[in-house]
Amino acid sequence: MITLGFVYVLSGLAFALFALLGLLDRTNPKRFGNAAFWGLLAVSMLAGDRLGDFGNGLLVLALVAIAGTGQIGKGPGGDIPAEEQADRAARHGNFLLLVALIIPAVALAGTFLFKWVPGIADPKQATLISLALGVLIALAVGMARLRPPLLLPAQQGRRLLDSVGWAAVLPQMLASLGAVFALAGVGEVVGGLIGGAIPEGSLFGAVLAFGLGMALFTIVMGNAFAAFPVMIAAIGMPLLIQQYGGNPAVVAAIGMLAGFCGTLMTPMAANFNLVPAALLELKSPYGVIRAQIGTAIPLLAVNIVFIWLFAF
Template sequence: MITLGFVYVLAGLTFAIFAALGLGDRSNPKRFGNAAFWGLLALSMLAGDRLGDFGNGLLVLALVAIAGTGQIGRAPGGEVPAGVQAERAAKYGNFLLVVALIIPVVALAGTFLFKWVPGLADPKQATLISLGIGVLIALAVGMARLRPAPLLPAQQGRRLLDAVGWAAILPQMLASLGAVFALAGVGEVVGDLIGAAIPQGSLFGAVVAFGLGMALFTMVMGNAFAAFPVMIAAVGMPLLIKQYDGNPAVVAAIGMLAGFCGTLMTPMAANFNLVPAALLELKNPYGVIKVQIGTAIPLLAVNILFIWLFAF
């Protein structure tokens, strides 16, 4: 049976290759920092379960130290010339899109297949496993048809990851932070503070507090999945669901949407807001956020209204 370990091994080997290629790139003055950062991340994927909590904690501190001291950087050059890109686009046409679409198609198909046919893969991790298989299939199809240099995909992947830098692993770090907050009882503390601010017996006040809290905590933590356990423990479960008998599905689902509104307005959600700006080489690194705020605020208001209308 294929388990989540397959995904960890695949990711670990990928980061290890990036670390080795980065170490050999003498044109990059920060090649040692890059190699150490991606190498440690590869170690966490390949052997994290054997390092133990203390070992993984030290590894995370090392990652923070490398990134915090500015030891990660991108080497100059390495881009495929625009003329070559245009020539390949004209030659291969829509096939390039087909390669990209293989990944989501395989991920979707595998999600259903692994749940219908028992014994092939862990059904609880079917989507992640399918996503990893989809990446391998897309890579194989692209290599067979386009016939690039053997190391070109890895070199370009490394260049892309070096450009993104530490922000590439920020979602993973923030999601872990959310779990730590939940275990530490932060939700209960926040609930006490919010409970004191909400007028006694005010359902709408509790709904507003939950929706705004989801958005604000998401902005702080950069991830709605990290904010959710805190806010559901603080307001969602004790007030909206237990005290006011709200529909748990509506509260949870639309509450997550309220959190996603916060995602649109924070640099902490680096994979959504800072990475695209870096890849597109925008002059303003916060340009994506500035454009999204006009959508996020009214959308947040609508989500809060929907919780109030449909959950009770």
């Protein structure tokens, strides 16, 4: 049976390859920092369960030290000329889009298949396993048809990660922060503070506090995965689910969508909002956020109404 360990091994091998290629890039003055950062991330993926809590804590501190001192960066050169990109796009046409669509198609199909046919993969992790398989299949199809140099996909992937830098692992870090907050009892403290502001017996008031809280905590923490443990412990579980009998699946799923509305409005979600602005060379680093606010606010209102309508 394929388990989540398969995804960890695949990710670890990819990061290890990126670290090695980065170390060999003598044109990049920050090649040692890049190699150390992606190499440590590879160790985390491949041997994190053997390191223990203390070892993983030291590894995270090392990652923070490398990123915090500015040791990660993209080297000069190596980009494929725009003329060559345009020529390839003209020659291969829609096939390039097909390769990209293979990944979500396999992820969707595998999610249902692995749950319907037991014994192939862990049904609890069907989506992540299917996503990893989709990446491998898309890579194989693209390599077979386009026939690029063997290491070109890895080199370009490594250069993209070097450009993104520490923001590539920000979602994992913030999700871990959310778990730490939950264990520290932050949710109960927040629940006590917010509970005093919600009118007694007001279901919509509780829903409104939950939806707005998910968005605001996401804006502060940069990731809905970090906000979710706090808000579900503060309002979602004690009020919406236990007191008012809400459907846990609806509360959790649409609550996450409310949090993602906050993601659209915060520079803390650097990998979503600041990195694209840098890659697209926008005049303002907050240009992406400004373009998204007009969608995020009404979408947040819709999600709050949906929780109220469909969870009870």
